[in-house]
Amino acid sequence: MTLLLSRRSLSALALAGMPAAVRAQSAWPDRPVRLVVPFGAGGAVDTLSRTVANAFPQQANGQPMVVENRSGAGGTIAGGVVATSRADGYTLMMADLGANAIGKMLQPGLGYDPLTAFSPIIHLVNLPLVIVTRPGLGTATVPELIDLAKRRNGEMTYASPGVGHASHLSAELLARRAGIRWQAVHYRSGADVMRSVIAGETDWTIPSVSTAMPFIREDKVRAIAVSTADVVPALPGVPTIAATYDGFSSATWHGVVGPAGMPQDIVLAANRALRAIITTPSVKEQTERVQAAQIVAGTPEDFASFIRAEAAKWEPVIREGNIRAE
Template sequence: MTINLSRRGLGGLLGLGAANAFVPAKARAQEAWPSRPVRLIVPFGPGGAADTLARVIAQPFAQVTNGGSLVVENRSGGGGTIGGGAVATSRPDGYTLMIADMGPNAVGKELIPALSFDPVRAFTPIVHLVNLPLVLITRQDLGANDVAGLIALAKSRPQPLTYAAPSVGHPTHLADELFLKRAGARSEAIQYRSGAEVLRALVAKETDWAIISLSSAMPFIQEGKVKTLAVAEKEPIAALPGVPTIAATLPDFEATTWHGIAGPAGMAPDLSVRIAGVFNGIIARPEVRENLVRTQGAEFVGGTPADFAAFIRREADRWIPIIRSANIRAE
């Protein structure tokens, strides 16, 4: 909000220019945000769910900010921690932001003990944008037709089934381990470099099952190249009518991937609120919602910086015990 001292009791004694002289330079810079291009770092490679989200929300940024510019920059590696590190060491002025993700922003230190920053302390959470549904799929000829069948098969095999994950400690990898813990079953992980490689491996019968993002799996589901057993949401989703939830077999099971906007630690609270308002406005736009629902099955969240900070703390508290119990390390 622009501060106008003439409305605060100074009447006509001061012109707007003189009034602005009394406003600290830092406050004026925050009020004018954005007055130059904003970098939005995606801590993963091009083409994935985080990258797609970033490019969709970048399109209306200029309209929402009256001419501002949002430049998407991919900085992949280390399960998102390389890009996260670049943001963590940036100036907290609102001009370097990131697509927040569970790894770099919540549990990365648990996965990589030597990590140079603490994900919970190194960032300013700004706004929780979306949750993205996950789906449990198998290769077509595995022989399991539902969740109970997959669990029974995993328990009956003398050699463990294998599951595919996009990388060590990826949210879908954690969802796999949560599934196995709740099911009381064994399965061995085979790590790949992306969701696309996970799907290729299932089609090629290199591995048996996976929990993967709906946005990655949908083309393969539609073409009948994989078998869909369940979704990891608490409730069935419109994008997969008739497909049950994992929770129908394993009560209260829920896992999603999530993304938001974060900046470096130390951002001024009023600046964080201003930026949250911009991105809340972007995800309220019909064309943005239609695109992300169609391509990713997105559930929109929004809210305040405080809301997102509390959510991240809950996610860390929820998933760190899973990481420890499964002894997952991304080093």
């Protein structure tokens, strides 16, 4: 008896004989992918997410990436959604410090552990922070800011976009390095933070460079130092905090994760697609220019190691400062 095979059967047999990584590259995704974003529309994280989503079909079998904003609770609402989703590669998350590294330190009752609940896929970018001061504060350098804080004896105020945000923790890390105290005043958004400093309600803040840049250009605030180990090209002439406190380094960072337990071939396929997107010259140029971002890319293992290092770095700051989510 002659055995007749349809084209579909032959294709299926050929696919089955391929290595797993090749099968994943051709098979995933075969439907739209959801990207859960832990903050509202219009901010820096949302901008990055939509930049990635717009380029996704070209690297992912023509399938769209649908951005879903789930803001609240320092990103942990979104974290909870993704942590409990199917680990099939069709629900991913734009990762953030709070939701994906330190959330349980800030909220001991959090229903998931950020260090075990996710499959790290790729570290996309670091966003440098910059210390900016209110008009008339009279400080032009980090040592001058610290000296003034000492004279104020704990009464100096800084604006923060929320408990546990990289901006908040960076300010507290600086206080620990300098041996001083100052008071955090928390707001709901980066825009509110900048309004506070410009209006003189607070003395200073340390937002992302992209958030502060329009106000720096208009001389509404003074930039005195960046938070990264190296100077930021968008702010030539502005020194690093590390020039005063050796080894100081912090940033807002974002990458992509999925639920824990994702098949490795799908993790690798997603990494390839997302790495191709973030290193595409047009996307790279837009991200670096608009958000002053530092492109990272790298492997899933690189990102997993980075997240663990971030958790270890901020744990003593959170513990010794008794920092808890509101």
